[in-house]
Amino acid sequence: MRKKIEELEAKIRRLEEELGKTKKALQNTKISCFPCIAKENKINIQDRLFTILDCLPAWIILLEPGGCIRFANQKFRQKFGNNLKKPCYLLLKECSQACIYCPAREVVKEKVPFEIEFKTLDERVYQLFAYPFKDIDGTDLVLELGIDITEKKMLELENIRNHQLAALGEVAASIAHEINNPINGIINYAQILLDENISSHISGISEKMLKEGNRIASIVKNMLLLSKDTKGEKKEFSLTDILYDTLELLEPQFEKEGIEIKTEIHERISKILGNQQQIRQVFLNLLTNARDALNERFPGIHPEKWVKISAQPCCDHGEMMTRVIFYDQGIGVPPERLEKIWIPFFTTKPGNKGTGLGLSICSNIMKEHNGQIDFESVYKQFTKVSLLFPANLKD
Numbered sequence: 001m002r003k004k005i006e007e008l009e010a011k012i013r014r015l016e017e018e019l020g021k022t023k024k025a026l027q028n029t030k031i032s033c034f035p036c037i038a039k040e041n042k043i044n045i046q047d048r049l050f051t052i053l054d055c056l057p058a059w060i061i062l063l064e065p066g067g068c069i070r071f072a073n074q075k076f077r078q079k080f081g082n083n084l085k086k087p088c089y090l091l092l093k094e095c096s097q098a099c100i101y102c103p104a105r106e107v108v109k110e111k112v113p114f115e116i117e118f119k120t121l122d123e124r125v126y127q128l129f130a131y132p133f134k135d136i137d138g139t140d141l142v143l144e145l146g147i148d149i150t151e152k153k154m155l156e157l158e159n160i161r162n163h164q165l166a167a168l169g170e171v172a173a174s175i176a177h178e179i180n181n182p183i184n185g186i187i188n189y190a191q192i193l194l195d196e197n198i199s200s201h202i203s204g205i206s207e208k209m210l211k212e213g214n215r216i217a218s219i220v221k222n223m224l225l226l227s228k229d230t231k232g233e234k235k236e237f238s239l240t241d242i243l244y245d246t247l248e249l250l251e252p253q254f255e256k257e258g259i260e261i262k263t264e265i266h267e268r269i270s271k272i273l274g275n276q277q278q279i280r281q282v283f284l285n286l287l288t289n290a291r292d293a294l295n296e297r298f299p300g301i302h303p304e305k306w307v308k309i310s311a312q313p314c315c316d317h318g319e320m321m322t323r324v325i326f327y328d329q330g331i332g333v334p335p336e337r338l339e340k341i342w343i344p345f346f347t348t349k350p351g352n353k354g355t356g357l358g359l360s361i362c363s364n365i366m367k368e369h370n371g372q373i374d375f376e377s378v379y380k381q382f383t384k385v386s387l388l389f390p391a392n393l394k395d
């Protein structure tokens with residue numbers, strides 16, 4: 001063992017000596033002795049550096065303190081165009097003057113690196129790093145590096161939401177148990193009254209009690225189902241059942257806001273293989289969007305304040321599918337906004353009413369289920385969201 005260690009140590013010493021010699025040889029090489037090679041090397045190195053900068057998945061710019069851009073890599077030019085004569089605030093924010101709190105100015109003033117999160121006009125979120133930089137002519141510049149963190153932010157927010165949902169689920173579960181017992185008692189008493197065959201007036205009332213009691217029991221059951229954590233597992237289930245469950249959950253609120261729910265659900269809808277909770281979430285998101293759109297266009301009572309849900313079997317490229325359509329005549333989406341609605345965090349809803357995550361989550365869930373989601377809308381006329389699910393051919 002000891003001998004082996006000694007051998008290894010000798011080997012390391014030899015390698016160190018070799019390395020020292022090579023280092024010295026490199027230092028002694030006078031590139032100026034070979035001017036053409038030196039020039040060629042310089043060009044190669046410059047080219048290579050530019051290629052590296054252009055390949056980076058982040059934008060890199062060199063800014064003058066006033067905001068003019070001296071250099072921009074390909075990633076930046078692809079996003080903001082080749083016209084680098086414009087100052088950064090015009091290119092990035094379409095503002096006519098420098099931002100009140102300008103990172104470039106801060107870096108030049110304080111001479112220390114600076115880091116902020118920044119949202120571009122197309123709603124992408126960037127992490128921006130700014131460093132002091134001295135150009136070859138001695139000018140004080142700012143080197144800015146922008147990394148697109150939209151997806152990361154979305155995942156973070158989804159994570160927070162999942163935690164909140166899990167906490168809410170626990171609360172819902174305990175409330176549901178508390179409600180479940182007394183409501184079953186009420187249902188039983190109403191049934192006893194009904195069985196007693198008393199006057200038609202009283203039996204009418206007990207029938208109503210039974211109906212409303214069952215409705216509460218069913219809402220509580222659905223609330224529990226929605227908050228249950230299934231960890232993305234897939235099972236065979238009926239789309240129709242999930243649809244009716246979701247409608248049952250939203251019905252009281254829709255009724256209160258004067259929104260009628262119309263359904264046209266084909267009786268032979270195939271089962272699908274998927275995650276019930278996720279599909280429930282898609283239906284819930286789309287129905288909530290329809291509700292918000294209807295309330296925005298018709299704040300009060302209106303005959304057109306309805307949402308229609310239809311589900312039909314269909315054939316797409318020779319495959320058996322199920323198409324579910326959510327149609328509302330709410331405020332709709334203007335054409336210039338149609339592409340933006342899929343971007344995470346894009347919302348037109350005031351305050352904390354919207355997160356802007358609904359449609360992007362729906363789109364991810366549909367992709368995970370090998371399905372499709374299409375959005376069609378005419379401003380102040382209608383919105384039609386169409387979902388396509390592959391049918392489970394086993395049944």
Ligand SMILES: Nc1ncnc2c1ncn2[C@@H]1O[C@H](COP(=O)(O)OP(=O)(O)O)[C@@H](O)[C@H]1O
Pocket residue numbers: 285289290293328330331332333341346347348349353354355356357358359360383
């Ligand atoms: N049915 C609809 N009618 C009109 N606009 C809609 C509808 N569904 C979605 N939108 C638009 O798309 C945006 C993004 O929707 P979404 O991703 O669900 O986020 P959020 O509902 O939190 O705003 C909404 O803010 C709204 O402007």
Ligand SMILES: [Mg+2]
Pocket residue numbers: 285288289354357358359
């Ligand atoms: Mg939404």
